[in-house]
């Protein structure tokens with residue numbers, strides 16, 4: 001069996017994920033990363049998911 005050695009470099013993702021803005025969810029507090037669907041209303045996005053939005057809504 002030939003074991004192929006793959007070297008996983010730490011920090012290989014440089015410049016990809018890090019460039020996206022983040023902010024905490026208003027409901028659960030988990031950091032949410034910018035998504036394409038939010039590009040038009042990122043400033044208004046407060047919750048990471050519909051579940052969190054529903055949890056806050058009456």
Ligand SMILES: [Zn+2]
Pocket residue numbers: 025026027028029030047048049052
């Ligand atoms: Zn949330």
